[in-house]
Amino acid sequence: MSVELSPMILAIFLPLFGAIAAFIAPRAAWSIGLATLAATTGAVIWLARDVWAKGAVMLPLGGWGAPLGIDLRADGLSVAMLALTSAVGFLVSIAALDSLKDAARQRQYFWPLWLLLLTGMNGVYLSTDLFNLYVMIEVIALAAVGLTVLNGTRDALRAGLEYMYASILGALLFLMGVGFVYLHLGRLDFAGLAGAEVSGSLIAAMALMFVGLALKIALFPLHFWLPAAHANATAPASALLSGLVVKAALYIVLRLAQYMPFPSETLLTLVGLMGAGAVIWGGIQALRAERLKLLVAWSTVAQIGLIFVAFARAGEMGLTESWKAAALLILAHGVAKAAMFLAAGRIKDEIGHDVIRDLDRAPIRPTLAQFTFALAAISLIGLPPSLGFIGKWSLMEGAMAAGYWHWVAVTMAGTLLSVAYFSRVLTAFLRFDRVRAPVGEHQGWALADAAPLTLALAAIGLGLMAAPLLSFIEIGYPFGVAQ
Amino acid sequence: MTPDLIYGLCGVAVFGIGLVGALCAQDRLRRVLALKLCSVGAGFLLVVGAWRTPPATPDPVPHALVITGIVVMVSATAVALALIRRLQSLEADDER
Amino acid sequence: MTDPLVIFDVALALAIVALAVAALSVRDLFAMIVLFVVFGLLSALAWVRLSAPDVALAEAAIGAGVTGALLLKTLHHLRYVSGTLGQQAAYGVTPLTPVPIGVTLANAIFCGLITLGLAVAYLGAPAAGPGFDALVAEAMPRSGVDHPVTGVLLNFRAYDTLMEVVVLLAAVVAVWQIERGVSDAPAPVLGEVWQGFARLALPATVVVGTYLLWVGAEAPGGAFQGGAVLAAVGLLLLLTRAYVPQPTHRGIARGAFVLGTGVFALVALLVASGGRVAFEYPLEHAKTLILLIEGMVTISIAVTLAALFHGREPVAQTKGGRDDT
Incomplete structure (x- = not known):
């Protein structure tokens, strides 16, 4: 009697067992955590090979099959998100080893929480x-x-509480939407959504679910909780929250758009307008931010907005292509933002503060971390050949093809703003004339900088692999036709 | 007037009241309670959707979902309350 | 309209809505929590009317009972640290910045419009519309249990239920993490009468909880309701100080928290052999496996809920000091 395992099951259960083990054995938590991440990455690679060879794969849990049971399904997009999560997660974990090395109690809880988080995200995908x-x-x-x-700082707790309220409310709005879907369709699986007739209760369901998810994604104007939460968390946590957690809710929006009948062009424009608002407002706030991590957090708000602009870029007719631009931007942002938050954390650790105005007064220059920050900024601004560039390019290409010049203008404005706010930081890195003491070029511990640097290089390098990436994402994803 | 109509509207109303509380309440504890009201409202909707005119038995799936929802909500409430307690302790220390 | 049950339903629905409004608008926080518990119990009653006794049990035990206990415990802590413990009424525990009445009004109108929209959508939805009825009825003989809700929770949608237990685990990990080093408010001391009552009630509660778990296979009840009732035992033990958590008990507590999740997940994985997939219990063992899972999950739920009530992780007493690093 041998147990037959599927890589999909492993991708969810490995982190779960890892979390349990890390919670029971706090002293060995870090080694359990790293081993779990490595094993989960292996499972995702296995799954990617399956999907590459066979197309989308399904697993009816319990053998019941939807709609009575729950099916797991992996296609190109799911695998891309899983790969993003485990790869970025693995590198952030390595960085966490160093940045939490002096905080025994934080380390003890970091691993079980992070592995539970991984369980949840893989489950979503x-x-x-x-x-x-x-x-x-x-x-x-x-x-x-x-x-x-x-x-455990007071600012982090306040931000965490606001985050908690927003999270619970978002989830409850989603649940109410689930209730309306049940009322209308009598089933809750994706296949049941596809081809459903549009009715009052389905529109209510869609509105509720979208607003709930937007609250979790922090889409403007529901972004109020994000900057404080992401800026005040400890660096590896910020990297996970900004790089990965937000993407889970974004992914659900992409999926719902795939399966749910889209009500009207007006609503899509509204979504695009919310995105545009985020791009502008997030950019302005990032320009005004006094602290480095707060700037990075506000840039997340702006970048999320851009993803929604990508979504709306070519109207309802272009939706079959728009999701790809959005997916590319999601991947690019996940990698680059994780790198940037880790680098910002390193800079703060080395210099002792992260007040942007005083960065150029610091006699210590953590050069590798600064270099990493600059590379991540290149991808987030969208300069070639980074993945961010490919995402923005395909956004603008689609908008121009559809003649929607206003979305091109919004994208350009967002790009200019991001150049402006990142150059505030980069100039501070490069100025030496305000330093009184002799400048000591700091050589950080290699492992601490290696992880963010690898991520930043990946954010640039993945742009060169955009074509195979795009064709992989499309596997098993014929837009509009389920299955 | 059947029970599902009456309680369905009741559930929507409770959800709405919870929403007002979640957006407007100032006190931290009260906001947690408002969110709990929202979850009861959503529970009403699912239970009502499961109801069938007797003697037919109701659909058991939404019942299971609501039970899951109740357990999830108590977990979330516990975490929110722990945050509130910790925060209040820190703020009380500041004042001393 | 002469049907007395309809009058009862309308009255109950109105009472529920009125209690919800009252709980949010009453100034005293203690009164707010009491009103909320009554609200929860009446909602449970409404769910009994909608022939959902399992849900009603869960809401009464967990939604109203445990949540109410958690809120009261927090209120006690807040009033202790803010030094308002001796005062008669607590009008809020957070420093309030006055909000312009216009903002509140605008919010209320906004929410009112949303509610109105939802009500319209609800009225437009097909009443007693399609559902899982036929599918469940057809699959029940192969589920290993006789009670449909248990069949859904532990077989058809067992994956959801596993993840729900994971949510509980995440909650207790998060609570221990958040409250490390918080100096505890002295627990409210029960009067002598209550001490006596608690001693009497303990064995009865254990019996009721175990019964609920056992009966879940064929009648309303099950792991979550049973777990909640057993958690009440834990609450009483903690309140009467018959049990004081010690740092040395942490290992056992951790084990108890993960027991349900671990066993559930292991069973789900191990049954996947011989052409079966995960969560697919072989029919001849389904009842045994489900009872095993339910038993373990009940223990975990009871211990976890009690731990959520107790809050912080038991650590070696460092009076007032923090081990914050």
């Missing part, structure tokens, strides 16, 4: 059931709040 998604986003929410307040 494989789920095909609306209620299951609700439970998964709650797993993510609780673990993410735990990580937000890991350092």
Whole structure:
């Protein structure tokens, strides 16, 4: 009697067992954590090979099959998100080894919470059931709040509480939407959504779910909780929250757009306008931010907005292509933002503060971390050949093809703003004339800088692999036609 | 007037009241409570959706979902309350 | 309209809505929590009317009972640290910045419009519309249990239920993490009468909880309701100080928290052999496996809920000091 395992099951259960083990054996938590991350990455690679060879794969849990049971399903997009999560997660974990090395109690809780978070995110990327998604986003929410307040400072706790309120409310709005879907369709799986007739209760369901998710994604004007939460968390937690956690809810929006009948052009424009608002407002706030991590957090708000602009770029007709631009931007942002938050954390650790105005007074220059920050900024601004550039390019290409010049203008404005706010930081790195003491070029411990640097290089380098990446994402994803 | 109509509207109303509380309440504890009201409202909707005119038995799936929802909500409430307690302790220390 | 049950339903629905409004608008926080518990119990009653006894049990035990206890415990802590413990009424525990009435009004109108929209959508939805009825009825003989809700929770949608237990685990990890080093408010001391009552009630509660778990296979009840009732035992033990958590008990506590999740997940994985997939219990063992899972999950739920009530992780007493690093 041998147990037959599927890589999809492993991608969810390995982190779960890892979390349990790390919680029971706090002293060995870090080694358990790293081993789990490595094993999960292996499972994702296995799954990627399956999907590459066979197309989308399904697994009916319990053998019941949807709609009675719950199916797991992996296609190109799911695998891309899983790969993003485990690869970025693995590198952030390595960085966490160093940045938490002096904080025994933080370290003890970091690993179980992070592995539970990983369980939840992998669960989201494989789920095909609306209620299951609700439970998964709650797993993510609780673990993410735990990580937000890991350092126990008052600011982090205040931000964490606001985050908690926003998270619970978002999840409950989603749950109410699930209720309306049940009222209308009597089933909750994705396949049931596809081809459903548009009715009052389905529109109510869509509105509720979208607003709930937007609250979790922090889409303007529901972004109020994000900057404080991401800026005040400890660096590896910020990297996970900004790089990965936000993406889980974004992914659900992409999926819903795939399966749900889209009501009207007006609503899509509204979504684009919210995105545009985020791009402008996030950019302005990033320009005004006094602290480095706050600037990076506000730039997340702006970048999320851009993803929604990408979504709306070519109207309802272009939706079959728009999701690809959005997916590319999601991947690019995940990698680059994790790198940037880790680098910002390193800079703060080395210099002792992260007040942007005084960065150029510091006699210590953590050169590798600064270099990493600059590389990540290149991808986030969208300069070639980075993945961010490919994402923005395909956004603008689609908008121009559809003659929607206003979205091109918004994208350009967002790009200019991002150049402006990142150059505030970069000039501070390069100025030496305000330093009184002799400048000591700091050579950090190699492992601490290696992880963010690898991420930043990946954010640039993945741009060269955009074509195979795009064709992989499309596997098993014929837009509009389920299955 | 059947029970599902009455309680369905009741559930929507409770959800709405919870929403007002979640957006407007100032006190931290009260906001947690408002969110709990929202979750009861959502529970009403699912239970009502499961109801069938007797003697037919109701659909058990939404019942299971609501039970899951109740347990999830108590977990979230516990975490929010722990945050509130910790924060209040820190703020009380500041005042001393 | 002469049906007395309809009048009862309308009255109950109105009472529930009125209690919700009252709980949010009453100034005293203690009164707010009491009103909320009554609200929860009446909602449970409404769910009994909608022939959902399992949900009603869960809401009464967990939604109203445990949540109410958590809120009261927090209120006690807040009033202790803010030094308002002796005062008669607590009008809020957070420093309030006055909000312009216009903002509140605008919010209320906004929410009112949303509620109105939802009500319209609800009225437009097909009443007693399609559902899982037929599918469940058809699959029940193969589920290993007789009670449909248990069948859904532990077989058809067992994956959801596993993740729900994971949520509980995440909650207790997060709470221990958040509250490390918080100096505890002295627990409210029960009067002598209550001490006696608690001693009497303990064995009865254990019996009720175990019964609920056992009966879940064929009648309303099950792991979550049973777990909540057993958690009440834990609450009483903590309140009467019959049990004081010690740092040395942490290992056991951790084990108890993860027991349900661990066993559930292991069973789900191990049944996947011989052409079966994960969570697919072989029919001849389904009942045994489900009872095993339910038993373990009940223990975990009971211990976890009690731990959530107790809050911080038991650590070696460092009076007032923090081990914050």
